[in-house]
Amino acid sequence: MSVAPPPYPNRGATTLSAVTALAQRLSARSGRRRRPARAVDRTVTVEVRTVRHPCDDVVAVELVPAGPAPLPAWRAGAQVDVELPSGLLRQYSLCGDPADRTVYRIAVRAVPGGEGSAQMHRLTPGTRLRLRGPRNAFPLAAAPDHLFLAGGIGITPIAPMVRTVHAAGLPWRLVHTGRDLASMPLSAELATLAPDRVLRRPDDDGRGLPTAAELLAGAGAGTAVYCCGPPPMIETVRRALPAGRRFHSERFSPPPIRDGRPFTVRIAGGPDVAVPADRTALDAVRAVRPDMPYSCRQGFCGTCHVPLLAGTTRDDPAGPGRTALCVARADGDGVVVDLDR
Ligand code: FES
CATH class of the missing domain: 2.40.30.10 (Translation factors)
Known part of the structure; x- marks a missing residue:
């Protein structure tokens, strides 16, 4: 069975008004650049x-x-x-x-x-x-058509997106992949909204892992594509999409280190910790301070944000005077941090 786009009759004025309505509901974000999520005090x-x-x-x-x-x-x-x-x-x-x-x-x-x-x-x-x-670091954007791709438990942020778009009367499709049907939660429930718009595609159905062409079948130039799942799935879809297409993704794992250079983290009071090019400062620091807390490993929860006493950093979501050990890298040879404040 292939992933065929379902028919969407009457896509003219009805769809346009639904897009407008959804755009109004998403007004705070629509048309703005996506900002990274930050720690929330509430x-x-x-x-x-x-x-x-x-x-x-x-x-x-x-x-x-x-x-x-x-x-x-x-x-x-x-x-x-x-x-x-x-x-x-x-x-x-x-x-x-x-x-x-x-x-x-x-x-x-x-x-x-x-x-x-x-x-x-x-x-x-x-x-x-x-x-x-x-x-929210993975918001819905207003679009005339939506394709949702979920791998395994990656269905969790996708499920309310499907409900929101469905309630707005907009076209959508969902492809949920997983190792077998018994390991794929929520999508059977979503299929009750519109059975012909949900494809549950387990790896054990005799065809192996779904290809990018299978996942993206029927996605037109105006389709917003959302993907949450294992990093290889996200990368496969990202690479297959033509440049400029609307693609939104969320990963459950740390981002890859790109263009990493080694540097040193000097912990106030000692010791100095060498951070290799392919490891995070958090991993290196935890090798000598196993009690160093962390949570998201993606920079946004704030658990590993510590005072930055000297040096400058890049890719750093922590506020002024602080650094996120899980994602930030030193601009130069090293930084000095305080782990006890
Ligand atoms: S900001 Fe969450 S672990 Fe670093």
């Missing part, structure tokens, strides 16, 4: 209402406000920082309905050796948690 206490297992290795958790106030508003693509019972901080996409401020839904796949996902899988109803956020 904290909210929630309580675990239900814990389900839609797949063997996926836990779906519903979180409700611990007090009388509704949960903070959010838009499709948003994440929250979850402070786990041990104090670990982890980021998860909200995968429920953005219009429902009575509950947040989160789905987490168990990662071998992953302490954050292990703790999420041990949650029980009634447990209280603190959240920070939501923040």
Whole structure:
């Protein structure tokens, strides 16, 4: 079976008005350059209402406000920082309905050796948690047509996007890939919205991994393409798209180090730490300070931001006088940081 675009009758005036309506709903972002997400100070206490297992290795958790106030508003693509019972901080996409401020839904796949996902899988109803956020680094943009590509648990930010675009009456398609159907949460639920717009494409159906041509079948010049999944999937799609096409992606892993040069991190009070060209300062520092906290490894959660005492950095989302050890690199030979403030 190939990924054929479904027919979209009456795409003229109806589609134009739907695009306009969605553009108005997305007005704060539409037409602006995408800004990186930043740490969010807002904290909210929630309580675990239900814990389900839609797949063997996926836990779906519903979180409700611990007090009388509704949960903070959010838009499709948003994440929250979850402070786990041990104090670990982890980021998860909200995968429920953005219009429902009575509950947040989160789905987490168990990662071998992953302490954050292990703790999420041990949650029980009634447990209280603190959240920070939501923040959104993967927003929907107004477009006349949308193609959503999700790999495995990458469906979590995509699911509310599908609901938003569907509610706006716009054309959309979803391709959800995964190792087998039993490991692919949420997409069967989304297929109830419009069965002919959802393709669940498991790797074990005899055809192997889907190709870029398969994933992008039917995407026209005006189609906005969204992809969340493993980095190889995102890269495959990115390379296959013609230059200038609208492509939005979110990865669940640290960004690759591009053009890395070695440098030194001098920790106030010692020691000096050599950062090789292909490693992050965070990894190098944790080799000598294993208690150095981190969470997102992508620069935005703020957990590894530390005072920068000397030197300058690039690719650094931390504010003035600070540096994000997980992504920033020294401009010159090295930097001096303070890990104890
Ligand atoms: S900013 Fe999140 S770990 Fe570095």
